Amino acid sequence: MNGRTDWAAHIVLGLGVLLFVLPVWLVFAASTQDAGAIGRGELSLIPDLTNFSAYVTVLRDGAPGVAPVGRMLLVSAAMAIGIAFGKIIISVLSAYAVTFFRFPFRMLCFWTIFITLMLPVEVRIIPTYAVMADFGLINTYAGLTVPLIASATATLLFRQVFLAVPDELVEAARMDGAGPLRFLRDILLPVSGANIAALFVILFVYGWNQYLWPLLVATDQRLDTMVIGIVKMVGADTATQWNQVMATAVLALLPPVTIVLLMQRWFVKGLTEGDK
Amino acid sequence: MLPVALVLPQLLLTFFFFLWPAGQAVWASFTRQDPFGIRTQFVGFENFTDLFEDPLYVESMGRTVVFSGSVTVVAMLVALCLALFADREIRGRNIYRTLLIWPYAVAPAISAVLWILLLHPQIGAFSHVLRMLGIGWDYKINSTQAMLVVVLASAWKQVSYNFIFFLAGLQSIPRSVIEAARMDGARGWRRLRTITLPLLAPTTFFLLIVNFVYSAFDTFGTIQALTQGGPGKATETLMVKVYRDGVVNLNLGSSSAQSVVLMVAIIALTVVQSRFLNRKNAE
Numbered sequence: 001m002n003g004r005t006d007w008a009a010h011i012v013l014g015l016g017v018l019l020f021v022l023p024v025w026l027v028f029a030a031s032t033q034d035a036g037a038i039g040r041g042e043l044s045l046i047p048d049l050t051n052f053s054a055y056v057t058v059l060r061d062g063a064p065g066v067a068p069v070g071r072m073l074l075v076s077a078a079m080a081i082g083i084a085f086g087k088i089i090i091s092v093l094s095a096y097a098v099t100f101f102r103f104p105f106r107m108l109c110f111w112t113i114f115i116t117l118m119l120p121v122e123v124r125i126i127p128t129y130a131v132m133a134d135f136g137l138i139n140t141y142a143g144l145t146v147p148l149i150a151s152a153t154a155t156l157l158f159r160q161v162f163l164a165v166p167d168e169l170v171e172a173a174r175m176d177g178a179g180p181l182r183f184l185r186d187i188l189l190p191v192s193g194a195n196i197a198a199l200f201v202i203l204f205v206y207g208w209n210q211y212l213w214p215l216l217v218a219t220d221q222r223l224d225t226m227v228i229g230i231v232k233m234v235g236a237d238t239a240t241q242w243n244q245v246m247a248t249a250v251l252a253l254l255p256p257v258t259i260v261l262l263m264q265r266w267f268v269k270g271l272t273e274g275d276k
Numbered sequence: 277m278l279p280v281a282l283v284l285p286q287l288l289l290t291f292f293f294f295l296w297p298a299g300q301a302v303w304a305s306f307t308r309q310d311p312f313g314i315r316t317q318f319v320g321f322e323n324f325t326d327l328f329e330d331p332l333y334v335e336s337m338g339r340t341v342v343f344s345g346s347v348t349v350v351a352m353l354v355a356l357c358l359a360l361f362a363d364r365e366i367r368g369r370n371i372y373r374t375l376l377i378w379p380y381a382v383a384p385a386i387s388a389v390l391w392i393l394l395l396h397p398q399i400g401a402f403s404h405v406l407r408m409l410g411i412g413w414d415y416k417i418n419s420t421q422a423m424l425v426v427v428l429a430s431a432w433k434q435v436s437y438n439f440i441f442f443l444a445g446l447q448s449i450p451r452s453v454i455e456a457a458r459m460d461g462a463r464g465w466r467r468l469r470t471i472t473l474p475l476l477a478p479t480t481f482f483l484l485i486v487n488f489v490y491s492a493f494d495t496f497g498t499i500q501a502l503t504q505g506g507p508g509k510a511t512e513t514l515m516v517k518v519y520r521d522g523v524v525n526l527n528l529g530s531s532s533a534q535s536v537v538l539m540v541a542i543i544a545l546t547v548v549q550s551r552f553l554n555r556k557n558a559e
Contacts, residue, residue, distance in 0.1 A: 123542060
């Protein structure tokens with residue numbers, strides 16, 4: 001503003017950045033070092049850029065008791081993408097219905113969807129497991145994704161977006177003889193593009209980072225996600241191969257962090273406007 | 277029929293995976309099974325009275341409040357401080373913002389791994405420093421240190437989320453208001469206290485609830501990776517306890533009652549929040 005450097009701001013923000021970057025840097029450095037040395041507490045701040053053998057080992061063979069990380073990456077990616085797209089699709093459809101149509105029990109439908117906000121997995125662990133078992137969804141890919149697809153947040157967000165569509169536009173579409181599904185495809189989807197992008201980031205991160213849900217419904221090692229795998233590796237406290245744990249942690253961090261960074265602009269806007 | 281077809285997928289999922297299990301949890305919380313799981317008996321509120329007479333449960337409640345309160349305060353204060361400075365017009369502020377928001381994407385359980393590398397009694401980078409300072413550092417056996425570690429790891433992950441919201445809140449304060457305060461000679465701390473913070477109050481209130489819910493529920497993975505609720509029960513929050521009692525020890529009646537208590541808590545928080553937001557929207 002007045003040409004002088006705002007040192008206080010640079011110092012505080014620099015410390016903040018350090019607080020976030022330093023732990024991840026250490027994890028990266030550790031992933032390239034000898035497991036024995038880390039175990040003795042001789043961790044070096046400088047990564048050994050010639051030694052990525054821990055990555056090769058975990059990607060191909062995995063650690064004792066967990067699936068190969070290459071496989072876990074696929075499971076996590078499938079789960080995150082399935083949940084993100086699933087939620088977006090069913091939320092767009094239901095928001096479209098409750099916003100633009102009058103039908104019996106419309107408000108009841110709306111409130112039923114709203115109530116899911118108050119019933120996260122955490123408060124219904126055991127009975128949900130029983131329902132999953134009845135449907136034969138334990139240890140299946142559908143079991144990992146489908147039950148997490150119902151979401152009030154996304155539906156409420158799309159409803160807000162749709163309510164903001166000017167009446168003239170709706171009227172014009174009707175005059176042009178656009179049917180309800182064409183109206184959805186040609187008008188509503190294009191105007192919600194930025195919101196869909198933002199939601200995709202938020203939901204991908206949500207799906208990728210799930211812990212309790214896969215822990216409950218997937219006991220089969222072949223359905224281990226990255227997060228589940230890491231906690232298992234850390235839990236095996238005897239003779240933990242720390243360089244392999246850290247390499248797995250780096251691989252678990254990369255996909256969601258990359259998506260957030262690449263789509264930062266939409267994501268920040270969507271998060272602050274949508275969640276409220 | 278078209279609109280019904282459109283809402284149907286959402287309704288079916290909601291019914292089968294939300295309402296039905298939640299109803300089952302409520303029903304199971306009023307019943308008790310014999311040890312062999314053959315007979316189920318209706319016992320009224322007995323599971324609940326047992327729960328609140330159980331010192332272990334009451335302790336776990338207190339622990340959850342202390343833990344969630346600490347995480348909320350730490351994560352919000354650090355984020356507010358960073359947001360206040362990131363809102364200033366300094367060189368490179370977009371880079372700072374980018375570098376401060378990415379931890380949003382880190383899974384709670386993964387943030388635990390980062391903190392293991394910093395503070396683990398054997399391999400932790402800081403543990404040696406602490407020991408050199410004469411502090412007997414081992415969170416695997418020291419309860420207070422264990423609580424400190426789970427609070428730090430849980431708060432670390434939540435700072436970015438709060439930062440994003442505080443910064444958005446600050447940016448929505450009209451520049452003219454700030455300018456007017458500046459003209460009136462309100463500077464620094466006084467401007468912050470009399471203008472900025474009151475205008476941030478809606479954001480702060482929203483974040484208080486979100487952070488409390490996050491620390492009570494979403495930190496389960498963090499705690500499992502770091503301490504599994506231990507040593508002893510030092511970091512056993514209500515969420516860890518309901519998992520241990522229900523999934524590990526298969527005590528259905530008690531764990532269902534615990535689930536119902538959590539359900540009531542989260543419904544109460546959601547109602548308070550939406551009441552508040554409705555009032556805000558009406559203004």
